[in-house]
Amino acid sequence: MTATTTPDYPSIDAADLPYLPVADPTFSVQSAAVREARDAGWCARTPYGLAILRYEQVNRLLKDRRLRQGSWAWPQHNGVEGPFAQWWAGWLLNKEGQDHARLRRLLNPAFSPKLLAALSPRFVALANELIDGFAPAGQCDFVSDFAEPYAARVIAIMLGIPEQEWPKIAEDSATLGLALGVTFKQELPRIEAALESLFAYAEQLIADRQAHPKDDFVTRLVQAQRDDDRMTHQELLDSLALLIFGGFDTTRNQLGLAIKTFLDHPDQWKLLAEHPELGGTAVEEVMRVNPAVTWVTREALDDFEFQGLAIKAGTTVHLFSESAGTDPRTVENPQFDITATGRPPHFGFGGGAHHCLGHFVARSDMSVALPILARRMPDLRLGGEADWMPLSGNTGANSLPLAFSAGH
Amino acid sequence: MKVRVDMTMCEDHGQCAIAAPDVFRMNDESKLEYDPNPDDSLLAEVEEAADVCPAQAIFIED
Numbered sequence: 001m002t003a004t005t006t007p008d009y010p011s012i013d014a015a016d017l018p019y020l021p022v023a024d025p026t027f028s029v030q031s032a033a034v035r036e037a038r039d040a041g042w043c044a045r046t047p048y049g050l051a052i053l054r055y056e057q058v059n060r061l062l063k064d065r066r067l068r069q070g071s072w073a074w075p076q077h078n079g080v081e082g083p084f085a086q087w088w089a090g091w092l093l094n095k096e097g098q099d100h101a102r103l104r105r106l107l108n109p110a111f112s113p114k115l116l117a118a119l120s121p122r123f124v125a126l127a128n129e130l131i132d133g134f135a136p137a138g139q140c141d142f143v144s145d146f147a148e149p150y151a152a153r154v155i156a157i158m159l160g161i162p163e164q165e166w167p168k169i170a171e172d173s174a175t176l177g178l179a180l181g182v183t184f185k186q187e188l189p190r191i192e193a194a195l196e197s198l199f200a201y202a203e204q205l206i207a208d209r210q211a212h213p214k215d216d217f218v219t220r221l222v223q224a225q226r227d228d229d230r231m232t233h234q235e236l237l238d239s240l241a242l243l244i245f246g247g248f249d250t251t252r253n254q255l256g257l258a259i260k261t262f263l264d265h266p267d268q269w270k271l272l273a274e275h276p277e278l279g280g281t282a283v284e285e286v287m288r289v290n291p292a293v294t295w296v297t298r299e300a301l302d303d304f305e306f307q308g309l310a311i312k313a314g315t316t317v318h319l320f321s322e323s324a325g326t327d328p329r330t331v332e333n334p335q336f337d338i339t340a341t342g343r344p345p346h347f348g349f350g351g352g353a354h355h356c357l358g359h360f361v362a363r364s365d366m367s368v369a370l371p372i373l374a375r376r377m378p379d380l381r382l383g384g385e386a387d388w389m390p391l392s393g394n395t396g397a398n399s400l401p402l403a404f405s406a407g408h
Numbered sequence: 409m410k411v412r413v414d415m416t417m418c419e420d421h422g423q424c425a426i427a428a429p430d431v432f433r434m435n436d437e438s439k440l441e442y443d444p445n446p447d448d449s450l451l452a453e454v455e456e457a458a459d460v461c462p463a464q465a466i467f468i469e470d
Contacts, residue, residue, distance in 0.1 A: 063420050063438040101426045108427065108460040345419050345463070352438075355421045355462050 009308030014045060022046045022295075022318065028391040029294045029322050038323055043309060049316035050309075051295070055330035055344065057307065058319045062296060063352040066304050068096050070297030070316055078184045083192055090238040093354055100353060106231050107239060110220040113360040122157050123368040126150060131376045138406030139383050142259055143252065143399050146373070151251035154365045155244055159205060160216045172198050173248040180394065195241065202240035206233070247358050251365065253292035253389075253396025254348075258282070258370055260397070261290045261336055263382060268338050269374050276371035282338045283366045287348030288325035289336050292396050295320050296350045321347040377404040410469040411444050411454055417465035424457035424466060432457060 018037040021027050023046075028034070034053065037044045042054040052058050061067060072094040075085035088094060092103050130149055134140035152166035152173075175194035178187040209219045221239065224231060231239065262269040272278055295318040300311045311317070325346045326334040333340070349356035356362070374380075384401035411431065413424075420440055424432040431446045431454055446454060451468075458466035 060438070063422065063434075065434075065438065101429075104423075104426050105456075108423065109456060112459050113464070114459065349462070351419065352421055353423075353426065355423060359462060 012041070012043070012307075012309040014309065017041070017050075018044045020044045020046050020051050022048070022051060022392055025390045029320055030391055034320070034323055038327065042307070046316075046318060048318065050311070051318045051320055053320050053323045053327075055324040055327040058321070058324035058347060059351070061298065061306065061317060062319055062347060062350065064306075065353075066301055067298035067317060068301055069093055069354050070299040070318075072299075074180075080185060080188060082188075084179060084188065084195055087195060087238055087241065090235065091242050092239065092357065093242075096353075102226075102229065103231070103235065103239075104353075104357075105226050106224045106229070106235075107221070107357060110217055110224060111357055111360055113364075115217075115220070116360050116364055119157060120364060120368055123154065123365045124372065126153055126157070126163075127369045127372045128376075131372065135376055135408060136406055139401070139403045141399050142402050143256055143397050147252040147255040147397075147400075150255065150365070150369060151248050154251065154361070155247050158217050158247075158361065159240075159244075160214065160218055161205070168197075168201075169244055169248060172201075173245050176245050177249055198241040198244055199237055202237050202244075205240065206236055243358065247361065249394070249396075250292055251362055253394065254287065254362070255366065255369065256397035256400050257290040257292055257395070258286040258366065259373075259380075259400060259402065260386075261286050262374070263380060265336055266380065268336065269380055270378070272338060272371050273374035273378065276375070278338045279367035279371040280363070281340070282370050283363055284343065284346060285336055285338050285340065286366075286370075288331075288343065288346035289322065289334075291321045291325070291346070291348035292394060293348060293350070294322055294392055294395055296347065319347065376408045377402070378408060379405045409446060409448055409451055409454065411442060411446060412467045412469055413440065413442060414465045414467065415440075417463045419463045419465075421462050423460050423462060427457040427460050428453035 018040060020033060020037060038053040042052060042057040044051045044053060052061055075081070075088050092100065092107060095103060127150065130146050134145050140146065148170055149166055152170040153163045155169055156163045156166050172194040175190055176198070178184065179191050205218050206222055209222045213219045213223065221236060272282055298317045298319060300313050300315045300317065302313050304311055325331065325348070328334050330344055349359040381403050382401065383403035386400045387398040389395045389398065418440055420434070420438060422434045422440070424440070425434050428450065430450055432440060432442045435441050454468060458468060
C-alpha cells in the first residue's frame with residue numbers, strides 16, 4: 001500500500017487558459033464562452049485573477065485554507081477610509097483564523113435551526129398577506145410587491161421590530177449596497193448616512209433587549225457568551241448592521257431568480273403548487289442553477305500549486321457557483337428539477353469557514369414562500385419587460401412584472 | 409458520550425471545528441477528523457457543533 005494519495009497533475013501554463021472578461025457589464029456567467037471554457041478545463045483567466053469553473057475544483061478551493069475571503073480590502077482598493085471602512089473590517093466575513101472563529105462561535109447559536117423553526121408560521125402569514133394585495137388583479141411587479149417587502153419583513157420578524165418599519169430596512173440596505181458597485185466613492189456620504197442610520201437602529205435594539213430581555217434573536221445575540229467571552233458593544237453593532245444588510249439584498253434577489261427559473265419551467269411551477277412539500281428542494285435547485293451570488297471571491301494567502309496550476313499570493317480567485325452547480329462532470333442530468341434526489345450540495349451559500357451565517361433563515365423563508373406563490377399565482381407568465389442586473393457578481397431583478405390567473 | 413458524523417452528509421465546511429475544536433478538526437486536506445468518544449464535559453460544545461452544522465450531519469448518541 002502506498003502512502004501517497006495525491007494524483008499527478010499535468011502542469012498548466014496560465015498563459016494558455018481561456019480569458020473571461022468578468023468585469024464587462026455584458027459578461028454573463030451563463031454565456032457560451034463560460035461553457036466552452038468549462039469544457040476545455042477547470043480554470044480561466046480574468047482581469048482580476050482566476051475563475052474556477054468546475055464542481056470538483058470549486059468545492060476544494062472553497063474550503064482550502066491557503067485562500068482567504070477575497071473582498072476584505074475592497075474599501076482600501078477604492079481609496080475609502082472612515083466609518084464604512086471600519087465597519088467593513090469588523091465584518092465576520094472579513095476576519096480570518098482565530099478572530100473569525102471567536103466571533104463566529106458567538107454569533108452562530110442565535111441562528112440555530114431549532115430556534116428558527118418557530119418562525120415558520122409567521123413566514124406563511126407574511127407571504128399570504130403580501131399576495132392578498134395583488135392576487136385579485138392577476139398581476140404584480142414581483143420585486144416591489146413581494147420580494148422586497150418579504151425579505152425586509154423577515155428581517156423585521158427576526159429582529160422583533162414592528163413589521164411596518166420594513167421600508168427603512170430596505171432603503172438603508174439598498175443605499176449600503178452602493179458600496180459594492182462602481183460608484184462607491186462618489187456615493188460615500190449617502191452610504192455613511194445609511195450606515196449611521198442602521199447603527200442608531202441597532203443601538204436602540206441592543207439597549208432595549210439589555211433592559212428587557214425576551215425570548216428572541218436579538219436577546220440571544222446580546223446575551224451570547226462563550227466561556228468568559230462576549231461580544232463588545234461595537235461587535236454587536238457591527239454584526240447587527242451586517243445581518244440586516246446581508247440578509248436583505250440576497251433574499252430579495254434570490255426570490256426574483258426563483259421566479260425567473262420557474263418561468264422557464266412552467267410544469268415545475270404547477271408541480272410545486274400541488275406539492276408544497278417540495279419547497280425545500282425547490283430552493284436548493286433554484287440556488288444551484290440560478291444563484292444570486294454567482295461567484296464567491298477568495299484571495300490566495302501564499303504562493304501554492306493546485307492541480308498543476310501555480311497560484312501566486314494575492315491572486316483573486318472567483319469560484320463560479322452556477323458553473324459548478326451545473327457541471328455535468330459531477331451533477332448528473334443537471335437541468336432544473338425539483339424532484340431530483342441525491343444532488344451534490346450547491347455553492348449558493350458559499351462554503352467552508354465563511355459558509356453563509358443566515359442560511360437556515362434563507363432556506364426556511366424561501367421554502368415557505370415558493371409553494372404559496374406557486375399555488376396562488378397559477379399560469380404564471382411575464383407581464384412586461386423585466387429589468388435584470390448583469391448576470392455576474394451578485395445578481396437579481398430590479399423589476400419583474402408578472403401576470404397570472406387572478407383570484408387564487 | 410458517543411458522536412457520529414454521517415460522512416455521506418458532511419460537506420467539510422468546518423463549522424463544527426469552530427464550535428467544538430476539542431472534538432472536531434479539519435486536516436491538511438480540509439477534510440473532517442473527529443473524536444467519536446469525547447469526554448462528557450464537552451457535551452455543551454458538541455451540542456453546539458451539531459446545531460450549527462450547515463448539513464445537520466452530526467449526531468450525539470448515548
